[in-house]
Amino acid sequence: MASDGPFLVAAVTLMSATHMGYLARRVGWSRIALKIMPPVVTGPPEFERTFRAHQNCVEFYPIFLVVLWSCSTFFSELVAAVGGLVYMVARQMYFNGYVKSTKKRLPGFILTLAVLFTLSLLASIGVLRGILHKYFHIHL
Amino acid sequence: MASDGPFLVAAVTLMSATHMGYLARRVGWSRIALKIMPPVVTGPPEFERTFRAHQNCVEFYPIFLVVLWSCSTFFSELVAAVGGLVYMVARQMYFNGYVKSTKKRLPGFILTLAVLFTLSLLASIGVLRGILHKYFHIHL
Amino acid sequence: MASDGPFLVAAVTLMSATHMGYLARRVGWSRIALKIMPPVVTGPPEFERTFRAHQNCVEFYPIFLVVLWSCSTFFSELVAAVGGLVYMVARQMYFNGYVKSTKKRLPGFILTLAVLFTLSLLASIGVLRGILHKYFHIHL
Numbered sequence: 001m002a003s004d005g006p007f008l009v010a011a012v013t014l015m016s017a018t019h020m021g022y023l024a025r026r027v028g029w030s031r032i033a034l035k036i037m038p039p040v041v042t043g044p045p046e047f048e049r050t051f052r053a054h055q056n057c058v059e060f061y062p063i064f065l066v067v068l069w070s071c072s073t074f075f076s077e078l079v080a081a082v083g084g085l086v087y088m089v090a091r092q093m094y095f096n097g098y099v100k101s102t103k104k105r106l107p108g109f110i111l112t113l114a115v116l117f118t119l120s121l122l123a124s125i126g127v128l129r130g131i132l133h134k135y136f137h138i139h140l
Numbered sequence: 141m142a143s144d145g146p147f148l149v150a151a152v153t154l155m156s157a158t159h160m161g162y163l164a165r166r167v168g169w170s171r172i173a174l175k176i177m178p179p180v181v182t183g184p185p186e187f188e189r190t191f192r193a194h195q196n197c198v199e200f201y202p203i204f205l206v207v208l209w210s211c212s213t214f215f216s217e218l219v220a221a222v223g224g225l226v227y228m229v230a231r232q233m234y235f236n237g238y239v240k241s242t243k244k245r246l247p248g249f250i251l252t253l254a255v256l257f258t259l260s261l262l263a264s265i266g267v268l269r270g271i272l273h274k275y276f277h278i279h280l
Numbered sequence: 281m282a283s284d285g286p287f288l289v290a291a292v293t294l295m296s297a298t299h300m301g302y303l304a305r306r307v308g309w310s311r312i313a314l315k316i317m318p319p320v321v322t323g324p325p326e327f328e329r330t331f332r333a334h335q336n337c338v339e340f341y342p343i344f345l346v347v348l349w350s351c352s353t354f355f356s357e358l359v360a361a362v363g364g365l366v367y368m369v370a371r372q373m374y375f376n377g378y379v380k381s382t383k384k385r386l387p388g389f390i391l392t393l394a395v396l397f398t399l400s401l402l403a404s405i406g407v408l409r410g411i412l413h414k415y416f417h418i419h420l
Contacts, residue, residue: 007410010350014404017346021396024339038382039325039332045179052179058339059164059198062205065342066157070150102178116161124154130147185319192319199304199338202345206297210290242318256301264294270287 009072012084013065019088020061023095027054030099046099053098053105057091060112067119074126080119087115149212152224153205159228160201163235167194170239186239193238193245197231200252207259214266220259227255289352292364293345299368300341303375307334310379326379333378333385337371340392347399354406360399367395 030036030050036043041051064087072080094108132138170176170190176183181191204227212220234248272278310316310330316323321331344367352360374388412418 004414005354005410007354007407007414010354010403010407011411013346014350014400014407017343017400020343038385039328039378041332048179052181054339059194061342062201063157063160065346066153066205070154074145074147074150098179105178120154120157123150127147127150127154130145131151134144134147188319192321199334202341203297203300206293206345210294214285214287214290238319245318260294260297263290267287267290267294270285271291274284274287 006072006077008081009068009077009084012081012088013068016061016064016068016084016088019091020057023054023057023091026095026099027051049102049105050099053095056098056109057095060116063116067116067123070123070127071119074130075122079122083115083119087112087119090115146212146217148221149208149217149224152221152228153208156201156204156208156224156228159231160197163194163197163231166235166239167191189242189245190239193235196238196249197235200256203256207256207263210263210267211259214270215262219262223255223259227252227259230255286352286357288361289348289357289364292361292368293348296341296344296348296364296368299371300337303334303337303371306375306379307331329382329385330379333375336378336389337375340396343396347396347403350403350407351399354410355402359402363395363399367392367399370395 027050030047031038034044034047036047042048064084068080068084068087071083090108090111092108094105094112097104097106097108129140132140167190170187171178174184174187176187182188204224208220208224208227211223230248230251232248234245234252237244237246237248269280272280307330310327311318314324314327316327322328344364348360348364348367351363370388370391372388374385374392377384377386377388409420412420
């Protein structure tokens with residue numbers, strides 16, 4: 001690991017983990033602002049939207065990590081790293097939009113899905129090429 | 141990564157991520173069918189079961205990824221890949237059962253636990269063998 | 281993988297996955313003790329605190345895995361493994377405290393954040409050093 005390694009996608013991954021920590025903080029700040037003590041998860045619509053926005057990010061985070069690293073390992077580290085950065089922007093758009101209104105979550109969410117779809121498609125191409133090469137001696 | 145790599149378990153992992161995306165869609169379809177707008181997460185019993193079924197899948201997904209890749213890396217990629225496929229079937233049984241009734245979630249759930257237990261046991265054997273070899277020069 | 285590999289951090293990772301399974305069981309036992317059938321997630325304050333304690337562990341688990349393995353791969357496997365063990369202790373403190381009262385969750389939670397911050401800082405140092413070396417030929 002001294003001079004080579006997937007440093008770019010590792011940097012993006014660490015940034016995404018920090019971003020997830022920040023979004024968890026946003027829920028905490030919303031709790032303080034609206035005086036909603038844990039373990040309560042219901043309250044004014046704005047809090048419930050903030051809470052659900054975070055939950056949705058949590059639900060998708062392992063899926064994101066899977067497609068990010070699959071794309072990086074089996075297709076292209078640079079493409080994966082760029083995709084990871086776009087995903088973070090999309091999640092921030094989604095989160096900020098959802099806090100304002102349920103409808104405003106959609107543009108960010110659609111971009112989120114587009115990134116996940118692209119990364120998983122490229123990763124699948126790489127994995128399929130690998131399987132054809134390793135097990136069927138077909139070189140594409 | 142050109143001609144060798146854990147392509148089989150990578151393929152199963154990408155399939156599992158797609159499966160998780162599909163289960164998230166199932167919650168969305170249930171919302172549309174029963175007219176439950178986000179961020180609301182309560183409603184008719186069928187919606188609440190569907191929602192909880194998905195949540196349980198989300199909670200276990202990182203655990204699944206850990207034991208899948210540990211088994212693949214430290215014991216056997218082929219065994220891990222087969223285990224991963226069985227896990228997906230088990231999760232689908234669990235989800236479909238839970239949507240029908242709380243009790244019908246159990247067969248799929250028990251199979252889920254059996255797969256996780258088996259994968260983690262085999263992974264632990266592999267890791268323990270590695271530690272004995274590397275740090276204690278004991279070759280099993 | 282025969283004689284070398286990140287066996288220590290792999291062992292800690294498998295332990296953490298088992299620990300997450302145990303915390304999920306704790307919610308199940310709380311359901312049985314307080315007679316709260318799934319899919320219900322509301323009830324007496326003790327159950328709601330137990331449920332939220334587990335949810336918080338679930339939310340942070342992928343973040344933990346990211347910083348654990350980044351620290352192990354790009355900084356030091358031994359430091360990561362020790363950090364992972366401390367994280368498990370911190371999560372257990374957090375969980376046991378939260379079951380008793382909302383306030384008693386704090387010492388464990390602060391220790392949790394300290395471990396995550398330390399692991400991500402060390403991982404970032406390692407990744408940054410790698411990027412400087414690989415792309416800028418700067419050797420620190």
